[in-house]
Amino acid sequence: MRVLLIEDDDRIRTDVTAALEAAGYVVDVSGDGEEGWHLGDTELYGAAILDLGLPGMDGLAVLKRWRASGRDLPVLVLTARGAWSERVEGIDAGADDYLAKPFRIEEVLARLRAIVRRSGGHAAPVIEAGRASLDTRQMRLSIDGVPVSLSPQEYRLVAYLMLHKGRVVPQQELAEHLQSVHFERESNAVEVLIGRVRRKLPVALIETRRGFGYIVPGDA
Numbered sequence: 001m002r003v004l005l006i007e008d009d010d011r012i013r014t015d016v017t018a019a020l021e022a023a024g025y026v027v028d029v030s031g032d033g034e035e036g037w038h039l040g041d042t043e044l045y046g047a048a049i050l051d052l053g054l055p056g057m058d059g060l061a062v063l064k065r066w067r068a069s070g071r072d073l074p075v076l077v078l079t080a081r082g083a084w085s086e087r088v089e090g091i092d093a094g095a096d097d098y099l100a101k102p103f104r105i106e107e108v109l110a111r112l113r114a115i116v117r118r119s120g121g122h123a124a125p126v127i128e129a130g131r132a133s134l135d136t137r138q139m140r141l142s143i144d145g146v147p148v149s150l151s152p153q154e155y156r157l158v159a160y161l162m163l164h165k166g167r168v169v170p171q172q173e174l175a176e177h178l179q180s181v182h183f184e185r186e187s188n189a190v191e192v193l194i195g196r197v198r199r200k201l202p203v204a205l206i207e208t209r210r211g212f213g214y215i216v217p218g219d220a
């Protein structure tokens, strides 16, 4: 899953980015409110982590502008310690959750997983589709209870389709989620990846809707 991190504190940005990447996320980073707003407005992300005190444009303004233009990605807001008014304002502006500084990196990851699950309509950390089971905490796919060995990118592909099971996901949307902004995009990269994943699975989990995209059927 692709995540946008907007934070101007170098230390926090570096630490959170490292933790997110270690957990398998693709991370786009900005230290500036205006640039971060633009990324969230024009790129597709599974979630954003947004600091409120930012140069360029403050975090509340970023969030309000996204929501006003229909950007409904889940957003975790980072606030200063004890600033209860910031938390209230953040939630009023459309934040899905908030975290006060200083925080433990594990809490960022846990809250991020929770807002992503809620946005996909999945309350449980395990998503089932037929014989397939995706554990979003362990970042592991199992078929009939047997774990499948996937690369981080293969996992991201399966996870995105399972989070949106029952919906046809266009190839372009998948490509957006799998690759960070600065990544070279090859036209058939998604097809190649889908092929690799299919060969690893003993079941036909991912269906092709030719000309439309790919789907994990809701009743797979």
Ligand code: CA
Binding pocket: 007, 008, 009, 051, 052, 053, 054
């Ligand atoms: Ca700040």
